[in-house]
Structure formats: C-alpha cells, structure tokens
Amino acid sequence: MATYLDFEKPIAELESRVAELRALTQDDESTGLSEEISKLQGRAAQLLAETYGGLNPWQKTTVARHPDRPHCLDYIDQLIERFTPLAGDRYFAEDAAIMGGIGTFRGRPVVVIGHEKGHDTETRIKHNFGMARPEGYRKAVRLMDMADRFAMPVVTLVDTAGAYPGVGAEERGQAEAIARSTDRCLSLGVPMVAVVIGEGGSGGAIAIASANRILMLEHAVYTVASPEAAASILWRDSTRAIDAATSMKITAQDLYELGVIDEIVAEPVGGAHRDKEGAVRRAGDAIAKALAAFDKMSPDEVRKQRHERFLNIGRSL
Structure with missing residues (x-):
C-alpha cells in the first residue's frame, strides 16, 4: 500500500x-x-x-525522508556486482548504520560506503536509522585506506539525519571520528564520488561526502542541521522547522546554484519512492559519468582537484 x-x-x-x-x-x-x-x-x-515540479524546501525534506525511498542497500543491490560487505572498525565494534565493502560497478572495481536507514522496524533498529556511531566512521576510514592501497575509486551514498548523538558515541570520540573520516576523504589519491540519496545531515554526512564530485538526487536535502534542530537553536521552537528549511538553502537546486554540489540527478516523476529502479539507474549513470572524468588523472591531480573544489566554495560565497 x-x-x-x-x-x-x-x-x-x-x-x-x-x-x-x-x-x-x-x-x-x-x-x-x-x-x-x-x-x-x-x-x-x-x-x-x-x-x-513546485515543491518547497520543507516538502522536499519530507520526500527525502519518505519511508519507501530507495536506501543504500537498494543502490548496492542494483548497481554493484559481486559486492562483498566488510565489517568492523578493528577498534571497537561493527556499526550497521554505515554499510561498506568492495564490488564491481559497470566493470570497474570500487569501494562503496553508505548510510543505511532500513525499511521496517526490525531493520531500522538494526541500522540505527542510519545514524552512525564513531565505529561506523572508523570503519569508513579503514575502507578508504583499502581503496587508496589498491587504487579503487570510492563511491559513497549519503542518507542520514546526522551522526548518532548518544552518550556512548560521545564517550568513544564521535567528533574525532567524524573529523578523521572527513580528513581521509580529502587525502585520498583515488577519485571519490558522493551521492546524497535522501538526507544529508550535518557532520554525519560530510564525513563520507568530502568528495571530488558531489551529486544530489532532485528531491534530496543536504544541511548543516535538520530543520527541526535549526529551529530549536534559532528560535527555541522546533515547530518552526518549515521556516528553518526555507531559510537554510538545503535543496539540491539551492546548493547547485551556490556551487556546493556538482550535479542534480533527476528523479522519476513523483519522487524516487515511486520508481526505485528508475531512480537508482539514473544515479548509476551519473556516478559512471563522474568517475570517468578522473580516468587519466594521477593521485596528486585527484587530490588537488578535490582540495580546489572545496576551497572554491569559500572563494565564491
């Protein structure tokens, strides 16, 4: 239904x-x-x-959160052949909020990392609603190290309301883990393409999205804080989330205009949740195109392009 x-x-x-x-x-x-x-x-x-065709920022936020929207594992199942999941951060534990592994994307070996929210009560609890703990980001760093060692491009699928804010996560160094993951993204000598497929929330998203190319689905959102959190901070009133969403420039269209993202991936009419296979296929085409642009670049050139990409955001704003 x-x-x-x-x-x-x-x-x-x-x-x-x-x-x-x-x-x-x-x-x-x-x-x-x-x-x-x-x-x-x-x-x-x-x-x-x-x-x-005329959704406002808050409506796009609700579409990005739609429970039937395709999630990380849906993209992996359709786009990645011979996917082998890799678990654990080799320090503390496995974190199912971030899924990762190696596989083949249209004939090209890649490392895939993404937030998984889950589709029903059981899987949402298992994946902690896509909100990663420190071990999730340390696992991401481990996989990026592997990608660099074996010269495999990295594809990330971003879909999280934010990093998990629990006491245990803070005790185990949540901020440090996010910072190290972000730093590892920036230091990679292999191409990295990030796709915001739903919610791109705060540092929890940036930690695996500091890429050479950042793509966003048409009705995804990418924000420094959720509209509800921003409203609580700005006005001490979380019910003003609609006002916050409108003011924060969180839509793909706003962020493309600002130069924060590189490409908007069109969704099927009515959103990705109405045609999951079509949405995933379009995202796959955009990823393939983005990766192809780096085929003849050396590791130093890849790093330089990534650094300049982010420095240019500050220069242009």
Whole structure:
C-alpha cells in the first residue's frame, strides 16, 4: 500500500478512485468504465507532475525522508556486482548504520560506503536509522585506506539525519571520528564520488561526502542541521522547522546554484519512492559519468582537484 505525504492528499484521492474503478471492472468487465479510468489516471499524472515540479524546501525534506525511498542497500543491490560487505572498525565494534565493502560497478572495481536507514522496524533498529556511531566512521576510514592501497575509486551514498548523538558515541570520540573520516576523504589519491540519496545531515554526512564530485538526487536535502534542530537553536521552537528549511538553502537546486554540489540527478516523476529502479539507474549513470572524468588523472591531480573544489566554495560565497 502506497504511503502518501500530507501535500499528496489530492493525488491520493484520485489514485484511490482509480483503484476503486479498476476493482469494479475486474468484477464486471461490461461496466464500460475504462474511459473514466483513463481520464482519472491522466488527471492524477498531471497533478503529480505539477505538485512535484513546485515543491518547497520543507516538502522536499519530507520526500527525502519518505519511508519507501530507495536506501543504500537498494543502490548496492542494483548497481554493484559481486559486492562483498566488510565489517568492523578493528577498534571497537561493527556499526550497521554505515554499510561498506568492495564490488564491481559497470566493470570497474570500487569501494562503496553508505548510510543505511532500513525499511521496517526490525531493520531500522538494526541500522540505527542510519545514524552512525564513531565505529561506523572508523570503519569508513579503514575502507578508504583499502581503496587508496589498491587504487579503487570510492563511491559513497549519503542518507542520514546526522551522526548518532548518544552518550556512548560521545564517550568513544564521535567528533574525532567524524573529523578523521572527513580528513581521509580529502587525502585520498583515488577519485571519490558522493551521492546524497535522501538526507544529508550535518557532520554525519560530510564525513563520507568530502568528495571530488558531489551529486544530489532532485528531491534530496543536504544541511548543516535538520530543520527541526535549526529551529530549536534559532528560535527555541522546533515547530518552526518549515521556516528553518526555507531559510537554510538545503535543496539540491539551492546548493547547485551556490556551487556546493556538482550535479542534480533527476528523479522519476513523483519522487524516487515511486520508481526505485528508475531512480537508482539514473544515479548509476551519473556516478559512471563522474568517475570517468578522473580516468587519466594521477593521485596528486585527484587530490588537488578535490582540495580546489572545496576551497572554491569559500572563494565564491
């Protein structure tokens, strides 16, 4: 059963009506309702395109958080052949909020690292809703070390509300782990492409997104803090999240204009959750194109490009 967001209620009503009429035609093929069904489908499709063509930042935030949106493991399953997951940070424990491993992407060996939120109650708890602890970022550093050693490009899939803020995580050095992961991204001698596939929240996202190329799905968001957290900080009122989302420039379109990201990956009409395979395929095409641009670069040239990319953000703002 489809999950509809608040602003999708008119679309939900039309699609519900179509489903009802289809059920009637199955029971009685002589009802002659095919023309009415066709008209309603056309209206629903038009309304869907119009609605998603004019989403505001808060609406995009809710789309980025949609429970049916494809997550890290969906991308890995469709894009990475012979994927071998690698676990543990070799210091403390395994953190399932960050998944990583090696595999083949369109004939090219790669290291893949990404936040996994989970799809149901059991998997969301297992993956801690995509909020990584220090061991998750230390695992990411370990995998990036391996990528550098064996000259394999790194692809990261960013989808987290932020790093886990629990007491245990802070006691084990959450800030230090994020800083070291960010630093390792910047020092890599192999190309790194990051894709914000849902939420790109705070340092938890930057830790695996300080890449040569940063791509964002059309309805993803990338922000220094969640709108709710920003509203609590600015106005002491988390209910003003809509105001915060509007003011913070968190959408792919805003960030592309500011030069923070390099490319917007178009989503299927109605969002990635309506056509998971199509969304993943488009992201794969964008990743392949981004990696190809670095094929003839030396490790020093790759590092220089990455450093200049981030320095240019400050120079241009």
